[in-house]
Amino acid sequence: PLLIAEYINPQQAADLQQQGVAFVDAAGNAYLKVGPVHIHVRGNRPEAMPRRVPGQATRAFQATGLRVLFGFLQTPELVNANYRDIAKATGVARGTVGWVLHDLREAGYLLELRKERRLIRKHQMFDRWIEAYHERLKPRLWLGRYEAPTADWWQTVDPRPHAAVWGGEVAAAKLTDGFLRPRIVTIYAHQLPTELLLRQRLRKNPDGDVHVFQTFWLDEPDQTNRVAVPE
Secondary structure (H helix, E strand, C coil): CEEEECCCCHHHHHHHHHCCCEEEECCCCEEEEECCEEEEECCCCCCCCCCCCCCCCCHHHCHHHHHHHHHHHHCHHHHHCCHHHHHHHHCCCHHHHHHHHHHHHHCCCEEEECCEEEECCHHHHHHHHHHHHHHHHHHHHEEEEEECCCCCHHHHCCCHHHCEEEEHHHHHHHHCCCCCCCCCEEEEECCCCHHHHHHCCCEECCCCCEEEEECCCCCCCCCCCCCCCCC
Protein backbone atom coordinates (compact mmCIF):
# COMPACT_ATOMS: atom_id res chain seq x y z
CA PRO A 1 0.00 0.00 0.00
CA LEU A 2 0.98 3.62 -0.57
CA LEU A 3 -0.36 6.33 1.75
CA ILE A 4 -0.84 9.72 0.07
CA ALA A 5 -1.61 12.66 2.36
CA GLU A 6 -1.63 16.45 2.54
CA TYR A 7 0.96 16.38 5.35
CA ILE A 8 2.61 13.68 7.46
CA ASN A 9 4.40 14.99 10.54
CA PRO A 10 7.77 13.53 11.69
CA GLN A 11 6.25 11.30 14.39
CA GLN A 12 3.72 9.86 11.95
CA ALA A 13 6.51 9.36 9.41
CA ALA A 14 8.57 7.41 11.93
CA ASP A 15 5.61 5.21 12.87
CA LEU A 16 4.78 4.50 9.21
CA GLN A 17 8.41 3.65 8.43
CA GLN A 18 8.58 1.26 11.39
CA GLN A 19 5.47 -0.49 10.08
CA GLY A 20 6.89 -0.64 6.57
CA VAL A 21 4.14 1.54 5.07
CA ALA A 22 5.21 3.59 2.05
CA PHE A 23 4.01 7.20 1.99
CA VAL A 24 4.28 10.54 0.22
CA ASP A 25 2.78 13.91 1.10
CA ALA A 26 2.27 17.29 -0.53
CA ALA A 27 5.07 18.84 1.54
CA GLY A 28 7.68 16.57 -0.08
CA ASN A 29 8.09 13.96 2.65
CA ALA A 30 8.30 10.39 1.40
CA TYR A 31 9.25 6.83 2.32
CA LEU A 32 9.52 4.38 -0.57
CA LYS A 33 11.45 1.13 -0.55
CA VAL A 34 11.17 -1.05 -3.63
CA GLY A 35 14.03 -3.43 -4.33
CA PRO A 36 17.30 -1.49 -4.49
CA VAL A 37 15.44 1.84 -4.54
CA HIS A 38 15.18 3.49 -1.13
CA ILE A 39 13.76 7.01 -0.75
CA HIS A 40 13.39 8.56 2.67
CA VAL A 41 12.58 12.25 3.18
CA ARG A 42 11.38 13.63 6.52
CA GLY A 43 11.11 17.04 8.17
CA ASN A 44 9.57 19.07 5.34
CA ARG A 45 6.72 21.26 6.51
CA PRO A 46 3.90 22.62 4.34
CA GLU A 47 3.89 26.33 3.54
CA ALA A 48 0.47 26.59 5.18
CA MET A 49 -1.48 23.98 7.04
CA PRO A 50 -4.73 22.93 5.36
CA ARG A 51 -7.43 25.39 6.38
CA ARG A 52 -10.40 23.99 4.49
CA VAL A 53 -13.13 22.77 6.79
CA PRO A 54 -14.75 19.59 5.44
CA GLY A 55 -18.09 20.43 3.86
CA GLN A 56 -17.45 24.19 4.01
CA ALA A 57 -18.86 26.10 1.04
CA THR A 58 -16.11 27.35 -1.24
CA ARG A 59 -16.19 30.19 -3.74
CA ALA A 60 -16.55 27.61 -6.49
CA PHE A 61 -19.99 26.73 -5.12
CA GLN A 62 -21.17 30.30 -4.66
CA ALA A 63 -23.49 31.92 -7.21
CA THR A 64 -20.79 33.18 -9.60
CA GLY A 65 -18.62 30.08 -9.30
CA LEU A 66 -21.57 27.85 -10.16
CA ARG A 67 -21.72 29.48 -13.59
CA VAL A 68 -18.13 28.40 -14.20
CA LEU A 69 -18.81 24.86 -12.97
CA PHE A 70 -21.83 24.62 -15.28
CA GLY A 71 -19.52 25.52 -18.16
CA PHE A 72 -17.13 22.74 -17.13
CA LEU A 73 -19.97 20.21 -16.82
CA GLN A 74 -21.42 21.21 -20.17
CA THR A 75 -18.07 21.43 -21.99
CA PRO A 76 -15.44 19.37 -20.08
CA GLU A 77 -12.55 20.51 -22.31
CA LEU A 78 -13.17 24.10 -21.17
CA VAL A 79 -11.27 23.37 -17.94
CA ASN A 80 -8.02 23.44 -19.96
CA ALA A 81 -8.72 26.78 -21.62
CA ASN A 82 -6.97 29.95 -20.47
CA TYR A 83 -8.60 32.20 -17.89
CA ARG A 84 -9.77 34.72 -20.50
CA ASP A 85 -11.59 32.09 -22.57
CA ILE A 86 -13.18 30.46 -19.51
CA ALA A 87 -14.41 33.85 -18.30
CA LYS A 88 -15.80 34.70 -21.74
CA ALA A 89 -17.57 31.34 -22.09
CA THR A 90 -19.21 31.50 -18.66
CA GLY A 91 -19.87 35.22 -18.27
CA VAL A 92 -17.75 35.88 -15.18
CA ALA A 93 -14.75 38.06 -14.39
CA ARG A 94 -11.32 36.65 -15.15
CA GLY A 95 -10.35 36.90 -11.48
CA THR A 96 -13.29 34.67 -10.55
CA VAL A 97 -11.90 31.89 -12.75
CA GLY A 98 -8.67 31.81 -10.76
CA TRP A 99 -10.52 31.54 -7.46
CA VAL A 100 -12.79 28.78 -8.77
CA LEU A 101 -9.87 26.69 -10.05
CA HIS A 102 -8.01 27.26 -6.77
CA ASP A 103 -11.01 26.14 -4.70
CA LEU A 104 -11.65 23.10 -6.92
CA ARG A 105 -8.03 22.07 -6.44
CA GLU A 106 -8.17 22.52 -2.66
CA ALA A 107 -11.49 20.69 -2.40
CA GLY A 108 -10.09 17.71 -4.33
CA TYR A 109 -12.05 18.15 -7.56
CA LEU A 110 -9.18 19.26 -9.80
CA LEU A 111 -5.76 17.81 -10.60
CA GLU A 112 -3.05 19.77 -12.37
CA LEU A 113 -0.56 17.48 -14.09
CA ARG A 114 2.21 19.42 -15.81
CA LYS A 115 0.26 21.89 -17.94
CA GLU A 116 -2.98 19.93 -18.05
CA ARG A 117 -5.97 20.30 -15.73
CA ARG A 118 -8.29 17.37 -15.09
CA LEU A 119 -11.53 17.23 -13.15
CA ILE A 120 -11.87 14.30 -10.74
CA ARG A 121 -14.69 13.16 -8.44
CA LYS A 122 -17.03 14.60 -11.06
CA HIS A 123 -20.07 12.77 -9.73
CA GLN A 124 -19.65 14.34 -6.28
CA MET A 125 -19.04 17.74 -7.87
CA PHE A 126 -22.20 17.32 -9.96
CA ASP A 127 -24.23 16.51 -6.83
CA ARG A 128 -22.80 19.54 -5.00
CA TRP A 129 -23.59 21.77 -7.97
CA ILE A 130 -27.24 20.70 -7.93
CA GLU A 131 -27.56 21.39 -4.21
CA ALA A 132 -25.72 24.73 -4.36
CA TYR A 133 -27.63 25.84 -7.47
CA HIS A 134 -30.98 25.61 -5.68
CA GLU A 135 -29.63 27.37 -2.58
CA ARG A 136 -27.37 30.09 -4.00
CA LEU A 137 -27.87 30.72 -7.71
CA LYS A 138 -31.48 29.94 -8.57
CA PRO A 139 -33.02 32.48 -6.12
CA ARG A 140 -31.04 35.24 -7.87
CA LEU A 141 -32.51 34.29 -11.25
CA TRP A 142 -36.16 34.72 -10.25
CA LEU A 143 -38.22 36.82 -12.70
CA GLY A 144 -41.80 36.06 -11.72
CA ARG A 145 -44.67 33.63 -11.19
CA TYR A 146 -47.71 33.40 -13.47
CA GLU A 147 -50.86 31.41 -14.09
CA ALA A 148 -52.06 30.05 -17.45
CA PRO A 149 -55.67 29.80 -18.71
CA THR A 150 -55.28 26.03 -19.33
CA ALA A 151 -53.06 23.31 -17.85
CA ASP A 152 -51.73 22.04 -21.19
CA TRP A 153 -51.03 25.40 -22.87
CA TRP A 154 -47.30 24.66 -23.12
CA GLN A 155 -47.74 21.65 -25.44
CA THR A 156 -48.27 23.79 -28.56
CA VAL A 157 -45.87 26.61 -27.66
CA ASP A 158 -42.33 27.06 -28.97
CA PRO A 159 -40.52 29.48 -26.62
CA ARG A 160 -37.41 29.86 -28.81
CA PRO A 161 -38.69 32.77 -30.93
CA HIS A 162 -39.05 34.63 -27.62
CA ALA A 163 -35.40 33.94 -26.65
CA ALA A 164 -36.58 31.46 -24.03
CA VAL A 165 -36.37 27.72 -23.31
CA TRP A 166 -38.28 25.21 -21.23
CA GLY A 167 -36.80 24.00 -17.96
CA GLY A 168 -37.69 21.57 -15.21
CA GLU A 169 -40.69 19.33 -15.66
CA VAL A 170 -41.70 20.56 -19.13
CA ALA A 171 -38.21 19.88 -20.43
CA ALA A 172 -38.35 16.40 -18.91
CA ALA A 173 -41.79 15.78 -20.46
CA LYS A 174 -40.55 16.75 -23.92
CA LEU A 175 -37.33 14.73 -23.59
CA THR A 176 -39.41 11.67 -22.62
CA ASP A 177 -42.04 12.17 -25.33
CA GLY A 178 -44.80 13.09 -22.91
CA PHE A 179 -44.15 10.32 -20.39
CA LEU A 180 -44.31 12.93 -17.61
CA ARG A 181 -47.07 15.45 -16.93
CA PRO A 182 -45.58 18.65 -15.47
CA ARG A 183 -47.10 20.25 -12.42
CA ILE A 184 -44.79 23.28 -12.59
CA VAL A 185 -43.99 24.96 -15.93
CA THR A 186 -40.52 26.52 -15.82
CA ILE A 187 -39.27 29.02 -18.39
CA TYR A 188 -35.71 30.32 -18.70
CA ALA A 189 -35.10 33.53 -20.63
CA HIS A 190 -32.41 36.22 -20.84
CA GLN A 191 -35.05 38.71 -19.72
CA LEU A 192 -38.75 38.59 -18.95
CA PRO A 193 -40.40 37.24 -22.17
CA THR A 194 -43.19 39.81 -22.23
CA GLU A 195 -44.48 38.94 -25.69
CA LEU A 196 -44.72 35.25 -24.80
CA LEU A 197 -46.63 36.08 -21.62
CA LEU A 198 -49.08 38.28 -23.53
CA ARG A 199 -49.60 35.82 -26.40
CA GLN A 200 -50.33 32.95 -24.00
CA ARG A 201 -52.44 35.12 -21.67
CA LEU A 202 -50.24 34.37 -18.70
CA ARG A 203 -51.20 36.53 -15.72
CA LYS A 204 -49.00 37.35 -12.76
CA ASN A 205 -50.03 35.31 -9.73
CA PRO A 206 -47.96 34.62 -6.58
CA ASP A 207 -49.55 31.14 -6.47
CA GLY A 208 -49.27 30.40 -10.20
CA ASP A 209 -47.69 27.26 -11.62
CA VAL A 210 -45.63 29.02 -14.32
CA HIS A 211 -42.19 30.01 -12.98
CA VAL A 212 -39.91 32.29 -14.99
CA PHE A 213 -36.15 32.46 -14.36
CA GLN A 214 -33.28 34.28 -15.99
CA THR A 215 -30.79 32.11 -17.88
CA PHE A 216 -27.37 31.66 -16.27
CA TRP A 217 -25.53 30.50 -19.41
CA LEU A 218 -24.44 32.59 -22.38
CA ASP A 219 -25.50 30.37 -25.30
CA GLU A 220 -28.45 31.58 -27.29
CA PRO A 221 -31.45 29.56 -26.01
CA ASP A 222 -32.20 27.80 -29.29
CA GLN A 223 -31.13 24.30 -28.36
CA THR A 224 -31.12 21.84 -25.50
CA ASN A 225 -28.39 22.39 -22.92
CA ARG A 226 -27.21 18.85 -22.34
CA VAL A 227 -25.07 18.09 -19.31
CA ALA A 228 -23.90 14.50 -19.06
CA VAL A 229 -24.30 13.03 -15.58
CA PRO A 230 -20.79 11.90 -14.58
CA GLU A 231 -20.23 8.19 -14.15
